[in-house]
Amino acid sequence: MAMIKKPVTxxxxxxxxxxxxxxxxxxxxxxxxxxxxxxxxxTPVVEHIENLLSKQGGENEKLIFKILKRGEKLxxxxxxSEDDLADSGLRYDxxxxxxxxxxxxxxxxPSPFKALQIGPVFRADRPQRxxxxxxxxxxxxxxxxxxxxxxxxxxxxxxxALSRLDFKNFTIRxxxxxxxxxxxxxxxxxxxDNEKVFIILDKMDKIGWDxxxxxxxxNFPEETVDAYLAQFAENEDPAALMEGSDLPTIIAAVDAVxxxxxxxxxxxxxVRGMGYYTGxxxxxxxxxFGGSVGGxxxxxxxxxxxxxxxxxxxxxxxxxxxIIMLLLERGFKVPDAKEKVAFLIEKKIPGEKLTEVFKAAxxxxxxxxxxxxxxxxxxxxxxxxxxxxxxxxxxREIFAR
Amino acid sequence: MAMIKKPVTxxxxxxxxxxxxxxxxxxxxxxxxxxxxxxxxxTPVVEHIENLLSKQGGENEKLIFKILKRGEKLxxxxxxSEDDLADSGLRYDxxxxxxxxxxxxxxxxPSPFKALQIGPVFRADRPQRxxxxxxxxxxxxxxxxxxxxxxxxxxxxxxxALSRLDFKNFTIRxxxxxxxxxxxxxxxxxxxDNEKVFIILDKMDKIGWDxxxxxxxxNFPEETVDAYLAQFAENEDPAALMEGSDLPTIIAAVDAVxxxxxxxxxxxxxVRGMGYYTGxxxxxxxxxFGGSVGGxxxxxxxxxxxxxxxxxxxxxxxxxxxIIMLLLERGFKVPDAKEKVAFLIEKKIPGEKLTEVFKAAxxxxxxxxxxxxxxxxxxxxxxxxxxxxxxxxxxREIFAR
Numbered sequence: 001m002a003m004i005k006k007p008v009t010x011x012x013x014x015x016x017x018x019x020x021x022x023x024x025x026x027x028x029x030x031x032x033x034x035x036x037x038x039x040x041x042x043t044p045v046v047e048h049i050e051n052l053l054s055k056q057g058g059e060n061e062k063l064i065f066k067i068l069k070r071g072e073k074l075x076x077x078x079x080x081s082e083d084d085l086a087d088s089g090l091r092y093d094x095x096x097x098x099x100x101x102x103x104x105x106x107x108x109x110p111s112p113f114k115a116l117q118i119g120p121v122f123r124a125d126r127p128q129r130x131x132x133x134x135x136x137x138x139x140x141x142x143x144x145x146x147x148x149x150x151x152x153x154x155x156x157x158x159x160x161a162l163s164r165l166d167f168k169n170f171t172i173r174x175x176x177x178x179x180x181x182x183x184x185x186x187x188x189x190x191x192x193d194n195e196k197v198f199i200i201l202d203k204m205d206k207i208g209w210d211x212x213x214x215x216x217x218x219n220f221p222e223e224t225v226d227a228y229l230a231q232f233a234e235n236e237d238p239a240a241l242m243e244g245s246d247l248p249t250i251i252a253a254v255d256a257v258x259x260x261x262x263x264x265x266x267x268x269x270x271v272r273g274m275g276y277y278t279g280x281x282x283x284x285x286x287x288x289f290g291g292s293v294g295g296x297x298x299x300x301x302x303x304x305x306x307x308x309x310x311x312x313x314x315x316x317x318x319x320x321x322x323i324i325m326l327l328l329e330r331g332f333k334v335p336d337a338k339e340k341v342a343f344l345i346e347k348k349i350p351g352e353k354l355t356e357v358f359k360a361a362x363x364x365x366x367x368x369x370x371x372x373x374x375x376x377x378x379x380x381x382x383x384x385x386x387x388x389x390x391x392x393x394x395x396r397e398i399f400a401r
Numbered sequence: 402m403a404m405i406k407k408p409v410t411x412x413x414x415x416x417x418x419x420x421x422x423x424x425x426x427x428x429x430x431x432x433x434x435x436x437x438x439x440x441x442x443x444t445p446v447v448e449h450i451e452n453l454l455s456k457q458g459g460e461n462e463k464l465i466f467k468i469l470k471r472g473e474k475l476x477x478x479x480x481x482s483e484d485d486l487a488d489s490g491l492r493y494d495x496x497x498x499x500x501x502x503x504x505x506x507x508x509x510x511p512s513p514f515k516a517l518q519i520g521p522v523f524r525a526d527r528p529q530r531x532x533x534x535x536x537x538x539x540x541x542x543x544x545x546x547x548x549x550x551x552x553x554x555x556x557x558x559x560x561x562a563l564s565r566l567d568f569k570n571f572t573i574r575x576x577x578x579x580x581x582x583x584x585x586x587x588x589x590x591x592x593x594d595n596e597k598v599f600i601i602l603d604k605m606d607k608i609g610w611d612x613x614x615x616x617x618x619x620n621f622p623e624e625t626v627d628a629y630l631a632q633f634a635e636n637e638d639p640a641a642l643m644e645g646s647d648l649p650t651i652i653a654a655v656d657a658v659x660x661x662x663x664x665x666x667x668x669x670x671x672v673r674g675m676g677y678y679t680g681x682x683x684x685x686x687x688x689x690f691g692g693s694v695g696g697x698x699x700x701x702x703x704x705x706x707x708x709x710x711x712x713x714x715x716x717x718x719x720x721x722x723x724i725i726m727l728l729l730e731r732g733f734k735v736p737d738a739k740e741k742v743a744f745l746i747e748k749k750i751p752g753e754k755l756t757e758v759f760k761a762a763x764x765x766x767x768x769x770x771x772x773x774x775x776x777x778x779x780x781x782x783x784x785x786x787x788x789x790x791x792x793x794x795x796x797r798e799i800f801a802r
Contacts, residue, residue, distance in 0.1 A: 003451070003452055003455055003501065003504070003706055003707045004449045004451055004452055004501070005501055005504045005505040005707060006505060007444070007445050007501075007505070008445060008447050008448065008449055008489050011445035011447060012445065013442070013443070013444055013445070013502050013505060013506060014442055014443035014444075015442065015506065015509060015510075016440035016441065016442055016510075019440070019441045019442050019443055020440070020441065022443075023431065023441055027428065030424065034739070034771055035739065035766050035770075035771045035772070036766075036771070036772065036773070037741070037743070037771060037772060037773025037774070037775075039417035039420070039421070040417065040420045040421065040424055041414070041415055041416065041417055041420050042414070042415035042420055042423075043408070043414055043415075044408050044409060044412035044413065044414070044535050045446060045491075045521060045523075045535060046409050046412060046466070046491075046523070046534075046535065047409065048405045048409055050404070050405055051404055051405055054404055065447070065468050065469075065471075066468065066469040067466050067467065067468055067469070067491075068466075068467040068468070068469055068483060068486060068487055070466075070525055074483060076480065076482070076483065076486075079477065081477070082469060082475060082477065085469060085477075085486060086469055088409050090446075090447075090468075100404065100405070100406060100408075101414050103404070103406045104406040104407060104408070104414060105414060105416065108416060109416075109417075110787045110788065110791060111778070111784070111787075112775060112776075114773065120446060122446075122447070124471055133447075134445050134446060134447065145775070145776055147748060147776045149746070149755070149774060149775075149776055152755075152759065153774055156759065249752050249755070252752055252756070253752065253755055253756050253759060256756040256759075256760075257756055257759040257760055257763060259763060305404055306404045306406060338435070338436065340438070342438070345550070347548060351650050351653055351654065354550070354553075354650070354654055355653070355654050355657040355658060358553065358557065358654060358657075358658040359657075359658055362658060362660060365436050365437075369436075370435055370436045370437070370438060371436065371437065371438060372437070372438025372515065373438070373550060373554060374438075374513060374546070374550075375513075375546055375548045375550055377512070383512070386511045386512075387511070390511060
């Protein structure tokens, strides 16, 4: 069989320059969240097929990479569908494994439990520019606390991490599933129509007010639609819309405490796709990037499906891949990177001199520099150009005599 | 379908205490190798089935988790064996993906290329204590340099990383495939018998001299066997055995330069299983752990199978999971961990006071402490005990009035 050089379809090799940024971002995020009392955890990349197909993942369940059963369990002759062939698959997000993890280890974990997960997830999406079938997610979650203090913590921690990565002037859009529902109810929609209404409202960014109104009118009476949309009008009092929700307290606290450069803004049109949210929801909007670069919300009903007992939960996910893309696009350089020195040594240098070279390199490292030792190539000019392009600011040539 | 709480067979959830150690070790390793000029890279977890089954992986190829084809490509009715069902699988090591990566990106990479990879690999081994089906490997490799300078660099960098993790008094055992072959030839073995001879010699740790001799005698004439074993006798001159090899230079340089507390020792009985090694081979032996906690060697013939042109290569793999196990066993505490303060606040605290609490937390963070804010639970004593167990050295209680 011939060897294949390209990665598998839709997956990506990460080159050193990008990897340096990814490593740096990961460390900043980890350190920031640790300061806010979040503990890093890890779950396996492989998950039970039963859990993956338990209807928690919506559309993502159609995109699962399934793993073949092994040994005697694989009965090809008796298999009627692909479900008979697979007993596990690659996780499509980090929330489902977190729920399983919490159910499995509840007695060993503090309450509330503040978790940080950074790791690869997999979706067999149609490959397209900037979207990959393996990508990194970065989630923080607080499990076991029903109070809005958790929402405030998530927003403060995440915005602190983003500001340490030099993101400024972004907006946290915030809404509450309860407000969404109240507004629909007040307009006269039946509760059973809520999902349909919210799916249309969620298209605001793409099709605008007129598009939303038109699509609503295709499904609902004009009177209801207009009563609904009137509530979003700019002269409407946001305080009245937020009545009975924790949002005013959350917004006031974040506004009073924040040190980073961002706005937090009530946005009654924010829906967020995932059906499992039950309370406040939020999203990060950045001007330099059209869409959202992260988001989350409260999902008080998911963990209970694993544990059998209701467990309040709220999470915030940073769009790791988008953050990396934005940093690379603006030519981000990892700060505090060490000065880099290269020692080019002539081949067949005598042993004694070689020892001196290694000792000199050790001294440089002690002085805080990174040192690469390399044999001089025939095309020395090309080699030196390459080293300079990689950030080596000093190149020392050492000859046999 | 019922949700399953346990991880899939043979895989592992990582709890916060272990994860803190893993994160720390990863950072120490990354920083150390960066100082030696290694660049971090990443390859996808999923690899082409053709590459995985290309006979580079020896026994590991029997342990591959295979991934089901998707959509129209999956033709269950026409499938005759499991090979018709899978077009990819989970990587079983990091060396094979590195070879593919290098072949794919050669023109964008410096020469020589010094790579660091830390990531999960997968083997469907029979589950047993301390051995998991997903585990982390940590490899450094130098591609494109035929000189022994690379071997010296790998050993110095790896021992520096280990010593920064507080490992002392360990031994780097070193040998050379060429010496192994010379000794077999000198004793009178046919070259075609080499593999068989080395497999038996490799059992030295387990069955001792007498066991090795006995097993050799079952396969080869006494005269040859005794001529062979006589060369390993203690009064034999190691310099004579190492003649024509680079080992004396490598050992002398490492010995002269090393700052860490370890020995480097020529060991003519060292074999290392993998068939692909072509030159010097090495292994880390630690008294506190019976077996090897890492190893590597030169494999000049593997990359060429991807690239079509011979590319010298040498690598060193730290036994990441063993290192973590040893650190956990000796009760390792992550150094420089921040002081941790917990704020327990009474539920329904008024908004103004809440803001004060968050501001106070921010001040603590600025002063270098990690702060967890949590709602006071009914069973406050249990909550406080739990926080203390997690390393919170100060617990501040804040009441509504």
